[in-house]
Amino acid sequence: MSNKIRWYRALMRLYPRSYRRDFESQMLQTFVDWHDDVVASTGRTGVRFWMSVVADELRNVIGQHRAAGVPVSMTGAPERIVAFSALLAALFVLLTMSIARPARAQEGLRPLGIDALIGMNTLSYWGIGSLSPDGALLVYAVREGSRLRSNGDAAGESQRPAGPAPGRTNLYLADTRTGKQERMSDNDGQYQQPLWSPDGSHVAFYSDRDGVMRVWVWELATRQMRKLADDRVHPSSFAHLRWTPDSKSVVVLLASESTPSQPSAGRPSDAPAMQATDSTIASGATVRVYRAEPVMQNVARSATGIDTVTVDTVSLWGAMDADLAVMRVADGRVTRLALQRPLFWYDPSPDGQWVAFSRQSAIVRGVGQPMYDYEMIHIDGGEVRTVARRARSGTGTASWSPDSRTLAYIELGPLVTGDIHLVDVATARSRKLTTAPHPPLMAEGATPHWSADGQHLFVALNGQLWKAPVSGSTLSALAPPAWGKRVVAVVTDAAGRVHSGNDDSTLTVATHDPATRHVGFHRLHASTGAAARLREEPRRFGGGRWPAIASADGSTIVYMAEDDRQPADLWVGSADLADVRRLTMLNPAISNASLGRAEVVEYTNANGDRLQGVLIYPGDYEPGKRYPLIVRVYPGPFRFRNNVHVFGLDGATGIQNMQMYASRGYAVLMPEIPQQLGTPVHSIVDGVNAAVDRVIEMGVADPARLGITGQSYGGYATIAMLTRSTRFKGALMSASIPNLLDVALQLRPESGTDLSFWTEGGQGLMGGTVWDHKERYIENSPVMHLDRVHTPVLIVHGEKDDAFPVTLSDQVFVGLRRLGRVAEYRRYAGEGHVISSAENVTDYWRAAIRWFDQYVRDAQ
């Protein structure tokens, strides 16, 4: 029995017996609910809480004694008065203990409150914002957590151009020299992707301040904002804002005028799309047709035979159909250049004459190699010309040469190895530039950058900066291997021009040092590859789209950085980054919480592999004292050692922030868990146990108070671990994937695709089909072994999870319930793969903290 229950029971003894008989058990339960809610919201119950409990109870005690005819005044029977006084004295002692004991147990702990977490201010995915051409002013957007929308208020969200930015935003203007800041918007909507015009006269941005997401501009001279036109912006994360070089117009993606904003009543909203893509569907029918095709075998046999197995995907991207348009700033005139195209990228040419754009035209089924067609049109309109077909350019981006004659893209994806191609836009002829042998480059997306003279191309990939002379055939690493830094990105201005310090012979790159885990900036000589260090610091670049941006005149660089106890903020410096200053302090109150310090720990698994993980110490850590430990798991080839500078360890906001536990007196461990094909569960057990043993050996973790949690594939690892170990006293799995058999054979009804690629070649690690490896699938599907689970499990899943369906968690809950185990299942309506609404994140944390406090922290 916990202390709070014991104390409240003692308090209840003051009531008349008849009252206790009728109400004691329910009052006790209500008190526990209330107490736990207060602890979950504010981190603890202070003196004020306990005083209000006592005052309220005593009032009722007196009332109930009066009602029962028991004397409570000096005129009553002496023995009653004595008994009552004694009870009051006992109560005083108990309450003193109740207030003092938790303070001793968690000395100085100031938990990071749920409200504080939800109310955090964050820089949006578009992150850093935009520097004026002279570097004097920065405009940036802040997502203000205190103004998060509720579940039901999703109308504006559907109009959002950029995906990962729920909640409200405001635009801010900062003077980079003085640090003076002002808010440009009025808490009246969302503001995204601010972008200075090349002449520095205007800032264009998206906003739904009048109810619908449209393009707006703010004029520096008048400091006023105005709507550019009534046309709706297309709600896709590819809807970038671009200025034409003359600063007279912006290029945007608009919702097609012919696209109805609401689905017609009386039929499924997607039925028309179905009909458009499948000629076998009878007119008016609402059937959705799925077909099985023997494509996997062909691809597996020969990657060169791809033309026989590519699938035209133009029709698959119907929801992305949008109009490419130019909006004139002077009068708001809108010219729609290309209609109803699912565009992935677009950019006006440096001479302002053309706009080039790409759309995915095909994909190699089974291996997922995308292909893109590149098209272009004159800025004033006219005929759309296709200049390259089926380019295997990863994410479909490209870059214009400074003379506007050539587009460069790099081939990336499962079937290609990083060759740069050049497209002559006048003749629509393409050629492979990097014909000489070079190391294979693997990544999902990257874009080559042109040197100012148009003679070289540079691309940051796989930790290196690669250089290709336009007049040659080579692709070579610029920096020597002994340099030891990884190139994260090339620093460019908003137009993609590389930043080069005082002359054009160098490039500024953002770097990461794998040994020290410091991020920084270096200047690389474009010919020799000689590196000069500008600065390095024990931080991590924030999670935005770019780590840093430069002003067009090269005078100023702004970057986003965070560390283990401070969420991401913006920092500004001159071209050589010698005098860096912090430009924002978005969450000043966060540091008031008892945040834990993170450090890298090393351990060895059963294979003898030297591995590393990150440990956050409890916020009140004292050497020599053992603490409850929560293991945050996510197996795979991930190097979590770099998360040592991530605020929250696994993410700053939502359900990821592990400081929520550390600031409540838990140690948190995120171990590196490499896996072997065919034996994922074995790898998980080996990796987790080795890491946990190490933290116990360090004297930090209490072996009797271990918990485990994970999201998505980490949820799989959580339940998998519980089927092989009883050392954990409590567990939380969210959006878990506990049944590989089920996942391999699940149909995704919306797209008609399935996840067999995931179980066979992806994280499932089965290495083949269900029929190839029946035993392997069973052995590595935790639902088949739930009878071995004895740890209380809190199960969390969003009902609209379109990555892994909620029915997977149903199976664990039903199984554990059938087996008579302790489990709680929180199934969130309207939530997807990651619980995200403010209300549900609150609910999640209250449940999580209650669960771990009950089963792990307070374990006997």
Place this chain on the structure above:
Amino acid sequence: MTDIEYPGRPLTPVVFHILLVLAKGEKHGYEIMKQVASDSRGNVRMGNGTLYGSLKRMLADALIEDAGERLHDDARRKYYRLTSRGRQELLVEMERYVQTVEVIRNSDLPAPLLPAGLRA
């Protein structure tokens, strides 16, 4: 002197708010406590003692009744519901509030003396 007649005696704010919460459905003790705080925008906050003291009186006055125990969040909780008498008392009290607001509205008081919500 007004000639509006008030049937029954006015309810205390706590009793009124509990009746209002239970008018929307059966609730257990902590749900009532939270909902009252939320409905009253934090103006009516009660501890456990006040809540159960009030519930006891309301049971005795037959304004509410026991709706049985149910398992919720792994714990057994007792639920309460309105009786027909409780519904009637709530209705009367709400009418009393509405009439009071009307009286204020028709009082010809100058705007500064009126609460913000009733200013023209």
